[in-house]
Amino acid sequence: MDRAKTLRPEGSIGSDFLQLDVREAPPGGLADWLAGQLRAAVADGRLPVGGRLPASRVLAADLRVSRGVVTEAYQRLVDDGHAAGRGRAGTVVVAAPVVPPDPVSVASPAKVITPSPGPGIFDAIRAAPARIDLTPGVPDLTAFPRAAWLRAERSVLDELEPSQFGYGDPRGAPAMRRAVSHWLARSRGIRADPGEIIVVAGVAQALTLLGDVLRRRGVTEMAVEDPSSLGARQHLNHCGLATPPVEVDDDGLRVAELRAPAVLLTPAHQFPMGVVLGGERRRDLMRWAADGGIVVEDDYDAEHRYDRAPVPAVRSMLPEVCYLGSVSKLLAPALRIGWLLAPPRFRDDLVAAKRFADLGNGVLPQLVLARLMETGELERQLRVVRARHRRRRDAMIRALAESLPSAVVHGAAAGLHLTITFGGEVDDVALAAAALADGVKVQPLSWHRQLPGSPGLVLGYAARTATEISEGVALLGKLLR
Template sequence: MEETWANEPVPADGTDAGGVAGPGSGPVPTCAGSPAQVGTVADVGSLAQVGSPADVGTGVEAGSAADVGTVVEAGSAVGSGLPAGAGSLERAGVDLHLDLRTTAHGVRAGLISALRDAVRTGRLAPGTRLPSSRSLAADLRLARNTVAGAYAELVAEGWLTARQGSGTRVAQRPEPARPAHAARRAALALPARHAHPARHVRPAPQPVHELVPGRPDAASFPRTAWLTAARRALMRAPNEAFGFGDPRGRTELRQVLAGYLARTRGVLADPERIVVCSGFAHGLRLLSAALRETGVREMAVESYGLGFHRDVITRSGLRTTPVAVDERGARTEDLAALSGAGAVLLTAAHQFPTGVPLHPDRRAAAVAWARRTGALVVEDDYDGEFRYDRQPVGALQGLEPDHVVHAGSVSKSLTPGLRLGWLVLPADLVDPVVELKGPVEWQVGTLDQLTLAEFIDSGAYDRHVRGMRLRYRRRRDQLVGALAERAPHIRVTGIAAGLHAVLELPPGTEQAVVQGAARQGLALQGLSWFRHPDTEPGALSDALVVGYGTPPDHAFANAVDALCRALP
């Protein structure tokens, strides 16, 4: 087996590597009177040699130059007999790794076999664009005619296609039929009740409508404004931004976040105490690991909340203990009885999923407990910007910045796909969290951080949030109005905020409603789905947690109609 590498000169005499001459070998001429011009290019994958098969592509016409990806400097001549790279700068447009095996039929046959095997095994998927003949010849140290001939033969066999302006690509091929022995083996692996075709279990159909909480309207992502911010950020970025940076995150973003959070959420934020992370869950994992290293073994959580947040905590080596939730939020006065808890996770501004804010007395109780015991309050401010009936309640962190971590992200305001969040830490936690993040996580993508900094600093983020606040408020009003008209016995609870509403149901009907809605193509979640495993069933009444952020505008009315039909 011969290992091949790029940027090796092509033999000037047209012979293949190893001295084996390919068909039609020799210097590659251009058309008469058409010396290659500096910087001019032709179609990728076009074949520029005389005598190449007609079905592979067209030759280089008079006045055109070599393949795309090849820059010919002044003073060089294509087809002059000089090695490719002598007086020229080769820039291969597409990289391709092949293992060439020397065969009794020559290097050309070995190249054909290697390409055919790469297609047959799926390493080169249908539609994949191959390097131009000139580029691949330079990479494999072969004559260009040898590569062109191999391409031509594979085109004739149906493995490749070649079109002018499109280059050479792997041909589309039908999926191979499943071997009979494989089908039998798969059937034998199924349980007996699945062996007969009539008894096959059909996969669950995809829902037609989704009213699952916690998801924003993906169609509302501000693509144009984000692209504008990305361009500005990229043009202004210093060179050092493209190296390994501060594990706390880019200073531009931390400075902008400090000002924004102070202005909109009342957070006392020093840029030096902000750590950028990949969303809230990532920040929670870093915090949990840092707390464990300080000797904490238990974190209190709200009795109703997101299960995957509890999983993040337990996987970091901490136990989770539920704190009861009622119409005034988490019962933080009960924290004093939890002697083992060194921290508590709270959704103070808008309890998830019950939708109520933490009562002022209980906010004070949580801060007093943390101050008295030296414990930590982790404030998940997941949708604090979306309050529709009044100004949002200020962040809990503003009451006690030395014992409260303020955690936020753009997952609800922009999109979870950006994976951008932040922690505003007490001074004594910055170094432990950065130490954990540094060698393991390092940092979030620099360009996304710089883009978000520009997006916020330019005012585009404020404009987007205000626009989405109005849109989500209209959706909530539409939902409440439809329920009042068609299901007046269903009460909507919680404050007018966020991306979800809670619908109280008659006792004992929650599971039946969720299952019935699923059969009609509507995805819903019941309140019990969020209950901590150590919380007694029935601690809160049956209810649905309806997310009105997910459907796009054009589908929202139909989703609400499907919900009303599913209610008891």
């Protein structure tokens, strides 16, 4: 029987916290019932480790019971080790029942890395446990400029009018579009009016919006480079577009072989081979576009260059290009902020597609990022990470020379990854699966191919230390031998 006296009136409703309703409690057993509800919430994860319980006075008022009922229930959780009192921090969950891992939920490496990866492959490989992650596409996330971001955020919040907390323009906040316009003029040689810019949730969303708009206009195919990003192809295929491959050589995409009405390409630093679209090929592409071809330019990690002069964006020479960019490779993918420069013939349809997709990106992160762009903080961040990424690129090249001397290295002059190819009969899928089984994540080059070609691996270096890179590459060399 409860020692605490109940004040429960008839018809009381309960609390939003865990949807507790004291009418479900047995007579005279309120504290037992409440403690049981809390234990169940800890067990099923509704109350995670580190989660704070409501103040006893607050929960007692919500439930319309005496405070003694709540404090007694909390004490029972403390006594059995589920919670602990932390003074002013309140009562905090400190332990949960140990649940053995579900053997079905952790796929074996051979089930994650398969010759024919499905739409969920990147979710699966990100979730797969590994000691060293050498997959491409991620910058050094430890270098995120937290202090600069916080300063900019405080400054933005100090200046915001109440009306600016409402719904924003689906094209993006005007300040963000101006900042992107200035950033592209400074860093990529692109002259674009802010009205041409649509702020999107990364290049992935830009591809989806474009794919939907083009499909509604009767476009059924968008040619892609070969090899090219498996993820980009998956987005276009999801929109109902076929992605016929066009081979890439040392001068980039073979423009003369284009047959589709549209093409997606990465001309400044081709993914995954790292080549630059040559001058003659660029002129061929401009002639192809003048005849009605639709060019979609993904300016993939163009800011990260080490041993070569900057390469201008195709959009700087050809205003009709659909240009895609983001800060995922410069700051962090978690921001989900990118931009789409839309030619006039597609702009209204793309703005409508963005509006009905999500009403526009979150305004506050846009304003903070715009502040970093306009104050020069983003340039400073680029200089910091470029130097760090160069050192890690150099560490990977040294490790490859030592552990995989027969591999051919591609794309070392820029970017966040290297691609290596092998001679002979190497099964790159089997090699990547074996590496994952030993705790090292890599991507097989064959994932990114549609046409026959040399086997290989795509290796990201930006997010790993020199020691991790050396250890991971040494394991690959051991497996290959």
